[in-house]
Amino acid sequence: MSRNNRILAIIVLIILLAVSLLSYNFIIDNINHACTGEECSICLQIEVIIKYFINFKLFIFVPFSIVILCVFTQLFYIIVETSFAIKKTLISLKVELLN
Numbered sequence: 322m323s324r325n326n327r328i329l330a331i332i333v334l335i336i337l338l339a340v341s342l343l344s345y346n347f348i349i350d351n352i353n354h355a356c357t358g359e360e361c362s363i364c365l366q367i368e369v370i371i372k373y374f375i376n377f378k379l380f381i382f383v384p385f386s387i388v389i390l391c392v393f394t395q396l397f398y399i400i401v402e403t404s405f406a407i408k409k410t411l412i413s414l415k416v417e418l419l420n
Contacts, residue, residue, distance in 0.1 A: 352367075
């Protein structure tokens with residue numbers, strides 16, 4: 322895979338992930354809206370978003386990718402914390418050893 326194709330694939334993935342996360346956010350924010358009836362614009366938008374997710378099978382992909390991202394972030398934090406941690410010594414704790 323050439324460099325341009327990789328960059329394009331990464332950009333498409335970021336856009337797809339952003340659209341999915343924003344769609345989830347829209348559904349969560351407007352799930353209990355004040356419905357105006359049969360031609361409610363919010364209900365129509367929620368139906369379009371649900372059809373989008375059903376077409377791309379993203380109901381499973383987005384939460385799974387968020388979980389994977391959280392796990393890797395936590396693992397990275399643990400690795401950095403253990404490898405670059407400041408050791409607690411008497412000097413770093415500013416303990417005076419007086420006789």
